[in-house]
Amino acid sequence: MTKIPIYFMPGLAAGPKIFENLDLSKEHYELFYLEWKKPLAIEESITNYAMRMSEDINHKNPVLVGVSFGGIIVQEISKFIETRKVIIISSVKTKHELPTRFKISSMSKLYKLFPTKIVNNFESYAKFFLGKSLKKRADIYKKYLSVRGTKYLKWSIHNVLHWSQEKPLTDIIHIHGTEDHVFPYKNIKNPIKIEEGTHVMILTKAKKISQIIHESLT
Template sequence: MKHVYLMPGMAASSLIFEHIKLPENEFTLHYLEWIIPHKQESLTSYVSRLLKLVTHKNPVLIGVSFGGIIVQEMAKLIAVDKLILISTVKSNKEFPRRMRFSRRLGLHKIFPTSLVESFDVLSNYSFGIAPKKIEMYKKYLSVNSSVYLDWALDTIINWDQEESLPGVIHIHGDADPVFPIKYINDCIVIPKGAHVMIVNRYRWFNEHLPELILS
């Protein structure tokens, strides 16, 4: 039996995985949720606290977007059977120019996280969702803490991983507006896959994840 732990994207709940169904005789799914960071908490400290929720040895870790960064950091601290990344980056070299620019100038610190009660602001920043699609995804965003968002934005922008971890499986859409495909290397490309393809292209994942995990 493979124990598969799934980490959602920034500010999202594990509901983004609600349509992911793997054969129950081979896989057990475990859903991770965001916790509120301590003041000025390091990424390693935060990940160490999250790892208390991972109770099986050599798990399969799957992370979406910022959750993909989190599971990569987990894999630095524990042995994993497989590390699968979706709609994310394998190093800061895959960041789009705007993120690298923000890192140099600290522009991300200007983002009004105190206004997170406005779903329009949060959803667009987290998912790159067009306004007409906001209602579709509203239920998936669950963390509206400015403490968390300030920490998350700063942690993403300042992520210091410069080289990909070995053996990573990276799945990425060629229509991702958050992490454009032109900056991404060595991945399985999903045609017309957007940043939220874990939600709206779940059939692809249900069909292919078992083979990717067991390969």
């Protein structure tokens, strides 16, 4: 049996450990884990960044799975390579699914005022921009938020807030929790719903997410 290659992209500031609770058959799938690259500059476009990320994908027609900001990145990567399927988790398909506070932060450029807080205390910064739930779950997050650095964080926050995609990709699979306070469920169009799923449900609802991924590919 030819195994289906799946490439996983973690969320903002996270590493591959966030996928450790998924349970996907090694008989059916070959699993690969992408890691964040350093941006060439804070001004590097998300398009150019995604093109560089695509160079780490060594299979034809892979499945791309991305969580949160990683979901945005895999959508951008899919514009450079042929894919079997793109699956996003706790993410957004277009700029229109971003919450109002993101749009206000983007227009006011308020996010540029907090570079030191971003680097030294990302959990507290994230509470300001991404909702109180992130702070409340800090104990869960700390071992998973492993990617730091001023340039990377500034670049990431800027590109989350300024993502310009107008229309969703064709045939995209979107898995979203009803209790996601980072990207509120009320803003999300036609997702596969996970009841009581929060923004960190890749950790807490991994069994259900694994089942949905498998069913989407078979």
